[in-house]
Amino acid sequence: MSEDAIRAQGLSKWFGDGAARKCAVSDVTLSASFGEMLYIVGPSGSGKTTLLSMISGILRPDQGSVVVEGIDVWKLDDDRIADFRLRTVGFVFQDFHLFPRLSTVENVAIPLILRRRAWDEAIGEARRVLDVVGLAGHADLPPGKLSGGEQQRVAIARAIVSAPDMLIFDEPTASLDGDTGRKIVEFVKREVLTEHRSVLIVTHDSRIFEYADRIVKMEDGRIVDIEKGAHRA
Amino acid sequence: MRGILKIAYKLLVNDRGKFTALLMGITFAVFLMIQVTSMFAGMMMKASATVSNTGARVWVMDRAVNNVAGSIPLPDYVLDAVRSMPGVRYAVPFFSGGALARLHDGTYQAVTVIGLDDTSLYGRPSLVQGRIEDIYGENGFIVVADEELAKLGNPKIGTEFEINDHRGVVVGMAKVAASGLFGIPTLYTTLSRAIQYIPSMRYTMSYVLVEPASAAAIPRIKEAVAHLGYDALTEREFIDRITVFYKYRTGMGMNILIMTIISFIVGLSISGQTFYTFTLENLDRFGALKAIGAKRLELVSMILFQAGVTAAAGYGLGIGLCALLIALAKLRMPDYASVITFGNLGLAFGMVLVIAAISSYIAVRKVLKIEPFEIFRT
Numbered sequence: 001m002s003e004d005a006i007r008a009q010g011l012s013k014w015f016g017d018g019a020a021r022k023c024a025v026s027d028v029t030l031s032a033s034f035g036e037m038l039y040i041v042g043p044s045g046s047g048k049t050t051l052l053s054m055i056s057g058i059l060r061p062d063q064g065s066v067v068v069e070g071i072d073v074w075k076l077d078d079d080r081i082a083d084f085r086l087r088t089v090g091f092v093f094q095d096f097h098l099f100p101r102l103s104t105v106e107n108v109a110i111p112l113i114l115r116r117r118a119w120d121e122a123i124g125e126a127r128r129v130l131d132v133v134g135l136a137g138h139a140d141l142p143p144g145k146l147s148g149g150e151q152q153r154v155a156i157a158r159a160i161v162s163a164p165d166m167l168i169f170d171e172p173t174a175s176l177d178g179d180t181g182r183k184i185v186e187f188v189k190r191e192v193l194t195e196h197r198s199v200l201i202v203t204h205d206s207r208i209f210e211y212a213d214r215i216v217k218m219e220d221g222r223i224v225d226i227e228k229g230a231h232r233a
Numbered sequence: 234m235r236g237i238l239k240i241a242y243k244l245l246v247n248d249r250g251k252f253t254a255l256l257m258g259i260t261f262a263v264f265l266m267i268q269v270t271s272m273f274a275g276m277m278m279k280a281s282a283t284v285s286n287t288g289a290r291v292w293v294m295d296r297a298v299n300n301v302a303g304s305i306p307l308p309d310y311v312l313d314a315v316r317s318m319p320g321v322r323y324a325v326p327f328f329s330g331g332a333l334a335r336l337h338d339g340t341y342q343a344v345t346v347i348g349l350d351d352t353s354l355y356g357r358p359s360l361v362q363g364r365i366e367d368i369y370g371e372n373g374f375i376v377v378a379d380e381e382l383a384k385l386g387n388p389k390i391g392t393e394f395e396i397n398d399h400r401g402v403v404v405g406m407a408k409v410a411a412s413g414l415f416g417i418p419t420l421y422t423t424l425s426r427a428i429q430y431i432p433s434m435r436y437t438m439s440y441v442l443v444e445p446a447s448a449a450a451i452p453r454i455k456e457a458v459a460h461l462g463y464d465a466l467t468e469r470e471f472i473d474r475i476t477v478f479y480k481y482r483t484g485m486g487m488n489i490l491i492m493t494i495i496s497f498i499v500g501l502s503i504s505g506q507t508f509y510t511f512t513l514e515n516l517d518r519f520g521a522l523k524a525i526g527a528k529r530l531e532l533v534s535m536i537l538f539q540a541g542v543t544a545a546a547g548y549g550l551g552i553g554l555c556a557l558l559i560a561l562a563k564l565r566m567p568d569y570a571s572v573i574t575f576g577n578l579g580l581a582f583g584m585v586l587v588i589a590a591i592s593s594y595i596a597v598r599k600v601l602k603i604e605p606f607e608i609f610r611t
Contacts, residue, residue, distance in 0.1 A: 050606075058524055059606040079528055086526025093608055097521035101247035102240065113236035114527055122236060158525075 005165060005198045006032040006055060011064035013050050013221075024050040026221040027064070034165070035195040037188075037211060039229065040202045042218035048202045049170065051218065055200065056168045057085045069165060086114055090159030094171040096151050098143040104154050105130060105139035111162040129161045130154075132191060149180035153187070160192055167192065169201040178207055185211045234534065237527075241535035244515065245542060251514075254507045255543045256550065259588060262500020263551025263581050264558075269492040270577040271559065273485070275570035280479055281472040282411040283329055283347065287356035289442035291451060293324075293458055293465045299478040301471070302345075302415075304329055306436035311463060315441050318457045320450025325350035326438040328427045331417070335395040336386050344385075345419045346396070348427025355442055358421060363390050363405025368423060373404040375421040379412040380567035399430045412568060497584050504547075505592040508540065512596035516603055524605035532600050540593035544585045551585075552578065 013025045025047040032038045040048040053059035055066055057073050066073045073084055085091075090111075098107045105126045112122035130139050133153040135146075143151050152172065159167055169188070173181030185201075185208045193199050201212075209215060212229030246252050278285070283301045284292070293315055295305035315324040328348030333341045349357055349368075357365060358377065367373050376388055385394070392403045401420075413419060422430075428437045443465065445451050451467060458465035466474060480486030512519075519532060555573065562569045 053606045059604075082523075082526045082528045084526075085524065089526075091521070091524055093521060093524075095517075097518055097608060099240075099244060099515070099518050101244050106240070106243065110240065110522070111525055113240060114522070114525065114531070116234070116236070119236045119239060 004031040005034045005036075005069060006030075006200075007067045008051075008055050009065050009067070011051065011054050011061045011066070013047075013054060013059065013062050023221050025054070025061075028218075028221075028223055029064075030055075030216060030223065032198045032200060032214075034198055035193065036213045037193055037199045037201065037229075039209065039212040039215045040200065040218060041204055041206075041209070041215055043204065046218040047221035048218050050221075052168055052170065052200060052202050056089050056091070056166070057081045086111065087162070088165050090162070090164035090167045092152070092155045092159045092167070092169045092172055094174050096143070096155040096175075098151060098154060098158075100142055100144050102142070103140050104135065104143055104146065107143060107154060108157045108161050110158060115162060126157070126161055129157045132160075133157045133187070148176050149184060152176060152180075152184050156184075156188065156192060165197055167197060167199045169199065169203075171203055171205075172201060173203065173205045173208055181205060182208060234531070237531050237535060238538045241538045242542060244535075245511075245539045248511065248514075251507055251511045252543070255504055255511070256547050258500055258503025258507060259544055259547025259585060260550040260554065261503070262496050262588065263548050263585055264554045265496030265499065266493055266581045266584055267552060267555040267573060267577050268558065268571070269489055269496065270580055271555065271571045271573045273489045274574045274577055275572040276414060276485070277472075277476045277479060278411050278572055279414040279570050281475050282409065282413045283345075284468060284471050284475070285411055286358060286409040287327070287347075287442065289327075289356055289444070289468065291443035291445055291454060291465050291467055292471050293441035293443060293463055294439075294471075296462070296464050298464070298474075299482070300475045301329065302331075304439035306434055307438045307441060307463070308436050309438065311461060312438060312441050314461055315443060315454075315458065315465075318454055320446050320453045322444045322446045323353070323355075324441050324443045325353055325355045326424055327356060327440040327442045328424050328437065329439045330427065330431050330433070332396050332431050334385065334401070334418075334420075337392070337394065338386065342384050343417050344396075345413060345417050346427050346431055347419060347421045348424035349421060350442075351423045351425050354423075355444075358407035358409050360405045361408050365405065367404035368421070370402070370404055372400045372402045373422065373426075374401045375405040375407050376403050377409050377412070377419040377421070378406040379409065379419075381412060381416055381418040384416075385418050396430050397432065401430075414570070416568060493580075493584075497588070500584075501588045501591060504543070504588050505595065508543070508592040509595050509599075511539075512536065512599055516599060517608060519600045520603040520605055520608040523603065524608050529601060533597050536593050536596050536600060540589040540596075544589035548582060548585045551581070 008030045011025055011028045014021055014023050016022050028051055042048050054061045060074060068088060105123055108130055109122040109126035112125055127139055130136050133156055135153055138146055143154055189211050215227045215229050216223055217225040298305055312326055315321060330346050332344055332346050334344045335341055361378060368375055388403045390403055394401045445454055455465040559571045
């Protein structure tokens with residue numbers, strides 16, 4: 001592992017107005033390095049998804065800053081933040097959010113197409129990445145024809161196809177059975193995590209904690225503990 | 234951007250059920266709008282048939298005339314006065330009136346009789362059979378060989394009939410650009426014979442047809458005619474006046490307008506609702522695209538492109554369907570009054586654009602409102 005790839009400083013976020021105003025994340029400082037698999041865990045409502053959203057350039061914090069590879073993300077305008085997400089961050093959503101009317105390979109190619117790569121070139125690259133995740137034979141099927149684990153791997157392929165430096169996983173095992181969930185995380189650890197990439201995972205599935213380099217525990221919007229995981233070198 | 238639009242296209246057409254519903258909505262709306270407005274255009278073309286078939290550049294008439302069949306006879310001095318006006322190359326009298334023809338089998342048939350200036354035969358139709366000079370022969374009439382011909386018992390050259398106890402003989406068959414609105418056969422003869430055969434009032438001349446020396450002379454002629462207390466209208470102005478009459482004074486225009494609005498509302502409701510449902514179904518995916526890094530402009534372009542593709546396809550299908558129906562109808566009913574004009578097409582195109590714009594506006598609002606953060610919560 002190398003220097004800090006991501007540095008979040010004093011992040012706070014409130015939701016609601018007046019009496020209903022509630023603090024979701026309060027003064028959180030956190031960093032992650034290249035080559036690190038960082039888990040953010042905690043009970044429901046502890047603020048872990050809000051924190052992840054602020055780090056990944058999706059949700060603007062009320063206070064604090066996020067610096068990724070030297071770029072102060074929240075000082076950029078909206079279009080540049082969208083560009084930051086497109087070029088630097090890969091997302092794997094809990095429910096995958098794949099387009100059922102597109103083929104698997106077209107779903108994977110979306111980030112490249114958004115980066116204005118030519119259609120054939122993007123599809124070619126997406127096929128190569130589908131091969132990496134072991135789904136080359138399913139490239140032309142619609143995602144609906146695939147199992148939950150296969151759809152998860154399609155979502156991972158879509159997240160890594162444009163070679164982002166930061167990968168964000170939101171509850172990656174929530175829609176999968178225990179065995180498939182473990183296999184997916186093993187795969188991510190083995191094939192996706194590189195020394196030039198950080199992987200941030202929000203989860204409350206303790207069965208996959210063993211793959212973490214560090215585990216950040218949150219409660220009531222605050223970090224209450226940071227543990228070294230079993231895989232910490 | 235092409236790749237993004239290709240994605241949008243695939244999202245649209247691969248959802249066959251919704252795409253079909255969207256297409257049907259717009260196709261049906263376009264079909265109805267064009268069908269209704271082309272029927273109106275067809276009727277107006279027929280209502281102005283005498284004007285367009287005659288081809289005179291300027292028509293002089295009583296100010297109260299609002300359609301060609303409702304002419305008010307002009308005193309003879311009007312013709313003399315018009316002929317003496319600067320800018321008039323020549324002016325001729327013109328008669329248009331109705332009569333009952335008694336056919337060979339003893340039945341009666343209403344006819345329109347056009348009386349042409351005896352000297353010049355100005356405004357005469359093209360003959361498909363016979364010679365024009367035979368119109369000067371005894372009791373000579375030229376019959377328009379259109380879809381109404383059968384009502385005269387399909388006469389041929391030499392066929393005889395009676396008009397007000399006067400003998401009439403068919404001496405020629407003519408073709409015209411448009412037939413009349415009321416399904417009445419048309420006969421051409423000389424002005425003097427028309428006046429002689431058809432009972433008329435003190436004045437006999439329906440219109441004065443004017444050939445101006447140049448286009449620039451027309452305003453001066455109009456002004457001079459206005460001083461006489463009459464109207465001088467160009468061919469286009471006269472046709473417009475007839476259209477205005479049917480549109481606003483007969484209730485026909487209001488009916489057409491209501492039908493067009495209903496078609497528009499039907500199209501808008503079907504397409505708007507389907508497009509909205511289509512967007513709602515893909516809303517979380519649009520949110521995911523936003524999270525991944527799609528910009529607002531790209532998302533808006535996707536939706537507008539989808540709406541545009543559907544509108545263009547539905548517009549084309551609607552026109553095709555309407556043209557097919559009109560062609561089939563004309564096979565069975567040759568005098569079916571329906572004609573697709575550029576005006577109809579433009580109106581329907583404008584309305585389709587409005588349907589697409591309203592449908593996509595609702596979808597765009599929805600997509601732009603979704604926060605990518607929400608994707609993490611679903």
